[in-house]
Amino acid sequence: MPELDDRTALVTGAAKRLGRAIAEALASEGADIVVHYRSSGEEAEAAAERLRQKGVAAWTVQADLADATEARGLLGRATELAGRPLDILVNSASIFTPSHVLGFDEEELRRQFAVNTLAPLYLSRAFAEGARRGQIINMLDARMLECDDGHAAYHLSKRALFTLTRMLALELAPATRVNAVAPGLILPPPGQDESYLEALADTVPLKRHGSADDIARAVLFLATSDFVTGQVIYVDGGRHMEGRMYGS
Template identity: 35%
Template sequence: MIEPDLEGHTVLVTGSAKGLGRALTLACAKRGADVAVHYHTSGDDANEIAEQARREGVEATTVRGDVTDPEAVEGLFEAIEAELGPVDVLVNNVGAFAPEHWAEMDFETWQTVMETNVTGTYLCSRRALSGMREAGWGRIVNVGYASAEKGLINPKNAPYFMAKSSVLMFTRMLAADTSEQGITANAVSPYVIENSDEFPEDLPRGRPAGFEDVIQAVFTFLEEGSGYISGTNLEVSGGWLPEDV
C-alpha cells in the first residue's frame, strides 16, 4: 500500500464533502496533511469531515465556493491561505455528469457538465500554481475518465467525455508548462467507482473501483520520489475496455 508522508503539506480536494473527495481528503489527513474541505452546498457534511480530520492531529478548515466562478475560486484560496497556508497539493475532483443523451440535454445542463469539469479544473489549477511556483514544489492531480482521451466512449454522454478529454489535454499542458518549477501535473482516470448510481454489466472483476483503489492511484503521484512523473494519466479501470475496441 502506498502511504506518502504528507506532513507539512496543505491539501485541497475540490468537492470534498462527499464521495471520493471525502474519502481522499480524510486519507490525506491520516497521512499528516493539513486539509481544506471544499463544498458548494453540503456545509454540514464538510464541517463533519473537517472535524474527523482534526482528530488525526492535523489542521482542517472548510471552504465554500463555486469552482466555475473566478471570484469564488479566488475567495476560497484566500481563505485557505489565511487558515492553513498556500495549497501545495491540489486534486481537481469536481466534475458533473449528466445521464441524458446530449441531443436531448438542455443548455444549462450542458454548460454545467463542461464548466465544472473543464473551467473548474483550469481556475483552481491556475490559482494554486502561484503558491506552488513560489515554493518551488507542488502536485496537481486531475480526475479524468477511463479511455476518454482515446475517444473510446459512449456518444450518448458526449459532453462529459468531451470535458474529460479536455481535462486530460490540459493536464499534459500543465505538466509541460511547469516542468522546470518543481511542480507535477498528472491525471487519475477511473471507469466506474463505488458510489455510482448504476453499474454496467462489463465491469472487470465484477465490481466497481473502490475509493481506496482511486486513492492509491492519486498517492502514486504524491510520493516524495515521484517528482519526475508528470503529464501522466493513470487509469483505474481494472483492465476495462469499451465494446468498440
C-alpha cells in the same frame, strides 16, 4: 515519518464520496487539508472533524465552482485559511449529468465545462502562482477514452481536462507536477445504489467494481512520486482497454 508531513492540500468536492476518501488518504500521510464543498456543509464539517482526529489540521471552504468568480477566488481563500501556500491541489468536484450529443444545449455544455474543466484551470493558475514546489491531481474518468454517448457534455469536459492535465504538466514543470487519476466503475452515481455497479461489473475485465480506497491509493501514489508528471492512472479494472460504448 509520514510522507506528506508539513504539506497542505486543497481537495475540491471533499465533503463525501471520492473527494473525502482522497482527503483522508492525504491526511493519513500527514497532510493538512482544506475541505472544499458547495452544498454539503454538514458533511464537510464532519469530514474535517474526522481529519482532525487523525492529527492533522483541517478547514472547510464553500464555493460554487460553476461561478467563475468563486472558482477564481477559491485558491486564495483556501490559502488564507491554511495560513501558508498550498502544496497539493486535487480537482475532484464534478457534475455528471446525462446528455446526448444531438440533445444537449449550450447551457448544459457550459455548466459541465465550468465545473469540470474551467474551475480546475482557474485553480491551477492560481496554484502555480503561489506554489513553491507543488502538485496538482485532476480527477478524470476512464470513460473519456470511449464515446460516452449517454453523457456527451460530461465526456467532452473530461476530455478537455485530460488535455489540460498534459498541457499544464509541461507548462508548470519543473516547479509543479500535474497528474491525473481516471476512475472507472467505483461508486454509483448519486441517487443510484449498488445494483447499478453490479449490473455493469461484467463489462470490466476484472469482473467487479473498485472502491474509494482504490482511488485514494492511486492519488497517494502520485502525491508521493516526485519523478512523475503528465501521467494518468486508470483505476478501472482494465475497462479502458475494452473500447465498448458506455451509456448506449
